[in-house]
Amino acid sequence: MRIAVAGFADETCTFCLEPTTEERFEPATLRGPSILEENRGIPNYINGFILAAEREGVELVPLVYARKAPGGFQSWLTTSCFDRYANEIASALDSAGHVDGVLLALHGAMAVNGVPRPEAEIVRRARAIVGDDVPIMVTLDLHANEDEQLAQVADGVFVIKTYPHVDTQETGEEAASRLIEAARGEVDPVVECYRPGIVSASIFQATAYHPMKDVLARCGEWREREPGILHLSVAPGYAYADVVDIGMSVWAVTDGDRELAQRAVRDVGEFAWSLRHSFARELPGPSEAVTRVMELVERGEAPVVIADGADRIGDTTHVLAELLKQGAENWAIPGIADPIAAGELETSAKVGDTVTITVGGWYNETSGDPVEVTGRIEFMGRPRYQLVGPMGRGSTVQDGFVARLNLGENRHLVVSDRMRGANDSAGLTSVGIDVDSLDIIVLKDRVHHRAYWDGVVEVDFPINAPGIGYADLRELDYENVPPDTFPINTSG
Numbered sequence: 001m002r003i004a005v006a007g008f009a010d011e012t013c014t015f016c017l018e019p020t021t022e023e024r025f026e027p028a029t030l031r032g033p034s035i036l037e038e039n040r041g042i043p044n045y046i047n048g049f050i051l052a053a054e055r056e057g058v059e060l061v062p063l064v065y066a067r068k069a070p071g072g073f074q075s076w077l078t079t080s081c082f083d084r085y086a087n088e089i090a091s092a093l094d095s096a097g098h099v100d101g102v103l104l105a106l107h108g109a110m111a112v113n114g115v116p117r118p119e120a121e122i123v124r125r126a127r128a129i130v131g132d133d134v135p136i137m138v139t140l141d142l143h144a145n146e147d148e149q150l151a152q153v154a155d156g157v158f159v160i161k162t163y164p165h166v167d168t169q170e171t172g173e174e175a176a177s178r179l180i181e182a183a184r185g186e187v188d189p190v191v192e193c194y195r196p197g198i199v200s201a202s203i204f205q206a207t208a209y210h211p212m213k214d215v216l217a218r219c220g221e222w223r224e225r226e227p228g229i230l231h232l233s234v235a236p237g238y239a240y241a242d243v244v245d246i247g248m249s250v251w252a253v254t255d256g257d258r259e260l261a262q263r264a265v266r267d268v269g270e271f272a273w274s275l276r277h278s279f280a281r282e283l284p285g286p287s288e289a290v291t292r293v294m295e296l297v298e299r300g301e302a303p304v305v306i307a308d309g310a311d312r313i314g315d316t317t318h319v320l321a322e323l324l325k326q327g328a329e330n331w332a333i334p335g336i337a338d339p340i341a342a343g344e345l346e347t348s349a350k351v352g353d354t355v356t357i358t359v360g361g362w363y364n365e366t367s368g369d370p371v372e373v374t375g376r377i378e379f380m381g382r383p384r385y386q387l388v389g390p391m392g393r394g395s396t397v398q399d400g401f402v403a404r405l406n407l408g409e410n411r412h413l414v415v416s417d418r419m420r421g422a423n424d425s426a427g428l429t430s431v432g433i434d435v436d437s438l439d440i441i442v443l444k445d446r447v448h449h450r451a452y453w454d455g456v457v458e459v460d461f462p463i464n465a466p467g468i469g470y471a472d473l474r475e476l477d478y479e480n481v482p483p484d485t486f487p488i489n490t491s492g
Ligand SMILES: [Zn+2]
Pocket: 141, 142, 143, 165
């Protein structure tokens, strides 16, 4: 048996300014055997495909895996960028000869000019090659924005169940196993989708906590009760792609029982709707947040992560300005993205120099003012390091240029040429920061960091700061959101 493997994945922030072109995808795109070679042993969707195929003695036929290179601030994919990879998948399928099934590693939050539902379109183009009798199954991130169109064209839709995303391999393995069973005629999968009408900021979607924990528990009860359910999960969606299918979708795959699939997705969707106000909570702004975090530190409830989830570019200065103004000590910001400031440091300074430089606040009106800092450069370079946390453990990160300034009082600011984070300690230790000495770690992240940092810090402190990815979605100007969508155009 031969199973084709391809992927085309993006989470597109349409509130960013520049369009996404092929140049952003091409450096990270894999073709042919390298898709399997480079992912083998790394806990992700592709390795999950590999594990299932090896267990079942099935040959994988790797075609093309298109994904964006890290960093960068791009918005809508151009139509030609989308066409290039969607068509390349189709033509590679055509050249591959007979296959018994197709596995597509997608994401679900891609936004493309002129293509309203890109993931369904990718499947449609693959379907046009392989025909109706060859099963096509897809994996999705839980930030997927999808609707019934994908359910109509795919034979299986498998959504990860964790945020932080630590079950991508498991979900890939699950999808590949069901695909192999379907190709052997052992199951007859049907897919149903239900959209309750909720859009939520990523920061409210951590699956270990209410409300996502409860929604996923509801899915678990269904799966336990009904053995005919092959898969049941929820994609809460990605709020920062202003697309027609934005928001939560519930997905069921059953063995031939459409009525059961419909009942299950509707029940879970209606249950999620009953919890909708928990998907849109009020969070403190930067000033109040820093005050409260300093009180926590004072009481010994440290270290604390400040999760500034709104910053999708890495340039916002709201928290930095408040830390300086309120006199906080023992903190680190592992990245303020500022290509100009980073370039100046690279060309005209060296380790050991004390410099005064203005950083951040350059992208748009939500960025905050640029902030002037004076500090001693203690690290400069392009660190390359391996992740040590549960997300992507063992995979290599290659940073762009970064410089770490020690501002005194154990305050560390990393100036980077592009968005840079620290979803585990490696992002800090790689630039010489002593993590144990810190009281406050400022991360421009929402939930992924919690896979590692929840086990290290006393408190995770999410805030609602200005930025392209506001936690309060009513701050954003949407154009494509369907009517009666909570909380954007109905207060429910
Ligand atoms: Zn995601």
